[in-house]
Amino acid sequence: xxxxxxxxxxxxxxxxxxxxxxxxxxxxxxxxxxxxxxxxxxxxxxxxxxxxxxxxxxxxxxxxxxxxxxxxxxxxxxxxxxxxxxxxxxxxxxxxxxxxxxxxxxxxxxxxxxxxxxxxxxxxxxxxxxxxxxxxxxxxxxxxxxxxxxxxxxxxxxxxxxxxxxxxxxxxxxxxxxxxxxxxxxxxxxxxxxxxxxxxxxxxxxxxxxxxxxxxxxxxxxxxxxxxxxxxxxxxxxxxxxxxxxxxxxxxxxxxxxxxxxxxxxxxxxxxxxxxxxxxxxxxxxxxxxxxxxxxxxxxxxxxxxxxxxxxxxxxxxxxxxxxxxxxxxxxxxxxxxxxxxxxxxxxxxxxxxxxxxxxxxxxxxxxxxxxxxxxxxxxxxxxxxxxxxxxxxxxxxxxxxxxxxxxxxxxxxxxxxxxxxxx
Numbered sequence: 001x002x003x004x005x006x007x008x009x010x011x012x013x014x015x016x017x018x019x020x021x022x023x024x025x026x027x028x029x030x031x032x033x034x035x036x037x038x039x040x041x042x043x044x045x046x047x048x049x050x051x052x053x054x055x056x057x058x059x060x061x062x063x064x065x066x067x068x069x070x071x072x073x074x075x076x077x078x079x080x081x082x083x084x085x086x087x088x089x090x091x092x093x094x095x096x097x098x099x100x101x102x103x104x105x106x107x108x109x110x111x112x113x114x115x116x117x118x119x120x121x122x123x124x125x126x127x128x129x130x131x132x133x134x135x136x137x138x139x140x141x142x143x144x145x146x147x148x149x150x151x152x153x154x155x156x157x158x159x160x161x162x163x164x165x166x167x168x169x170x171x172x173x174x175x176x177x178x179x180x181x182x183x184x185x186x187x188x189x190x191x192x193x194x195x196x197x198x199x200x201x202x203x204x205x206x207x208x209x210x211x212x213x214x215x216x217x218x219x220x221x222x223x224x225x226x227x228x229x230x231x232x233x234x235x236x237x238x239x240x241x242x243x244x245x246x247x248x249x250x251x252x253x254x255x256x257x258x259x260x261x262x263x264x265x266x267x268x269x270x271x272x273x274x275x276x277x278x279x280x281x282x283x284x285x286x287x288x289x290x291x292x293x294x295x296x297x298x299x300x301x302x303x304x305x306x307x308x309x310x311x312x313x314x315x316x317x318x319x320x321x322x323x324x325x326x327x328x329x330x331x332x333x334x335x336x337x338x339x340x341x342x343x344x345x346x347x348x349x350x351x352x353x354x355x356x357x358x359x360x361x362x363x364x365x366x367x368x369x370x371x372x373x374x375x376x377x378x379x380x381x382x383x384x385x386x387x388x389x390x391x392x393x394x395x396x397x398x399x400x401x402x403x404x405x406x407x408x409x410x411x412x413x414x415x416x417x418x419x420x421x422x423x424x
């Protein structure tokens with residue numbers, strides 16, 4: 001059921017409610033209400049969550065008192081009055097004559113009503129599900145709402161929004177990178193020394209700003225796109241579907257947009273590599289913390305980890321050819337990247353770096369060539385250096401990291417009490 005949208009015209013016993021029972025955000029009857037613990041004003045639960053998640057608001061503050069929002073239950077009087085209201089079904093204009101209590105309304109409108117309806121995502125009109133196709137096929141029946149561009153803060157007709165947003169997006173990206181290269185030569189004073197700002201760090205921050213920009217736009221309206229199957233990906237993310245089903249949806253999405261498949265494979269493989277590196281780093285940190293907490297157990301873990309790592313790689317090189325290692329590694333990082341639900345898929349259509357399919361193919365093959373070179377170097381290393389030397393070196397490196405990254409323990413020894421005597 002759509003949250004809110006219960007106007008005064010749908011309330012039979014309207015005289016029971018005054019303005020306090022209407023949400024100040026949507027101006028409709030409170031639906032699943034919650035209150036602010038500071039000013040005690042009531043809001044619809046969905047309206048309030050949408051307000052708090054809006055990045056344009058300065059922190060999670062109450063819409064009225066502007067104080068940091070802390071939720072509290074509404075007063076019992078609010079719930080009691082709402083329970084006594086009689087409300088027309090939202091499908092009354094389609095023929096439904098039912099009048100229901102406030103608490104029975106949602107079940108009736110979503111399950112029991114003889115005239116099942118839904119709200120159109122394009123024009124926000126309530127339409128019968130049986131006439132959904134007719135509504136979308138006839139332009140006169142469905143007039144898309146203007147979409148707000150978060151870059152220039154203007155409302156644009158939906159048919160023109162894609163070109164407008166692409167232009168604003170390119171201008172914003174160009175401005176960020178221009179600022180990066182202009183400030184690369186600027187030096188900041190740090191501890192009385194001249195230190196140049198690293199350009200790679202600024203580029204990384206630009207990438208994060210780009211992702212935040214797309215997520216900010218998605219909160220107002222789904223970004224129009226020509227990619228096939230993107231709605232299925234969005235729906236799978238919203239429904240928090242399982243790991244394997246989500247990968248299946250992503251593979252279908254990539255196959256449906258075969259012209260961009262090389263871009264998807266390269267970008268998702270990079271995302272999967274980052275995720276895998278973060279996982280390995282997290283496991284290593286846990287190992288180091290074990291050494292910090294329990295020196296004997298930590299030492300055993302480090303020696304066991306070093307032995308398994310070195311000998312496992314040696315066995316892998318003995319029985320598995322390089323081509324199969326590269327294929328399996330590329331497949332794993334690609335599937336891990338497909339399982340990442342945080343990447344805005346619209347980025348592949350709007351970012352100019354993902355429009356150059358041939359360059360992405362060249363990059364991917366360069367990465368495969370680098371992997372082959374690394375494997376050849378590892379095989380040469382293992383043929384020259386004994387295994388126990390490498391295992392010992394890895395163990396000593398981990399001991400060094402454990403010693404230099406351990407957290408300083410707090411001294412819990414109570415301070416001595418100085419006794420003073422007074423003389424009379």
